[in-house]
Amino acid sequence: MNPATNNAGDQIVQINLLINAMDATPEGGKIVISTGIRDKGPDNWVEISVRDNGTGIQSEHLDRIFDPYFTTKGVGEGTGLGLAICYKIVQSHGGFLEVVSKPGQGTEFHVLLPMRQETPAILDTE
Ligand SMILES: Nc1ncnc2c1ncn2[C@@H]1O[C@H](COP(=O)(O)OP(=O)(O)O)[C@@H](O)[C@H]1O
Ligand SMILES: [Mg+2]
Numbered sequence: 001m002n003p004a005t006n007n008a009g010d011q012i013v014q015i016n017l018l019i020n021a022m023d024a025t026p027e028g029g030k031i032v033i034s035t036g037i038r039d040k041g042p043d044n045w046v047e048i049s050v051r052d053n054g055t056g057i058q059s060e061h062l063d064r065i066f067d068p069y070f071t072t073k074g075v076g077e078g079t080g081l082g083l084a085i086c087y088k089i090v091q092s093h094g095g096f097l098e099v100v101s102k103p104g105q106g107t108e109f110h111v112l113l114p115m116r117q118e119t120p121a122i123l124d125t126e
Pocket of ligand 1: 079081
């Protein structure tokens with residue numbers, strides 16, 4: 001079983017999520033990366049999560065964070081493109097991105113990628 005993803009895209013997503021987590025914890029904090037398998041309906045998904053205990057995201061911003069050029073950062077600090085790019089990459093692999101955030105407490109991003117059943121090797125049964 002392999003996640004249906006390519007390495008470069010995967011790394012871009014993880015780096016973007018990590019930089020955002022670092023930006024959200026300017027005075028230091030805790031950033032946790034975890035991986036797992038999520039059993040969801042008939043399919044299994046590879047789950048990569050990045051969690052921080054930083055600023056959190058205000059609820060009125062939550063449905064805009066994936067929009068290109070949406071940023072709450074200052075000029076020269078944020079382009080607002082990171083999450084839009086992550087979203088596109090994850091979507092192009094048939095996956096999706098989830099966010100859970102509590103203002104003042106922190107944020108969790110979950111990248112879910114479909115698991116692909118590997119074609120079994122044909123055995124020579126001679
Ligand atoms: N881990 C996080 N904690 C708090 N806010 C976040 C986090 N990740 C993203 N955001 C919010 O989402 C916005 C968009 O993120 P992104 O697309 O990466 O652009 P940028 O980082 O350039 O602002 C950020 O400006 C910030 O308001
Ligand atoms: Mg960013």
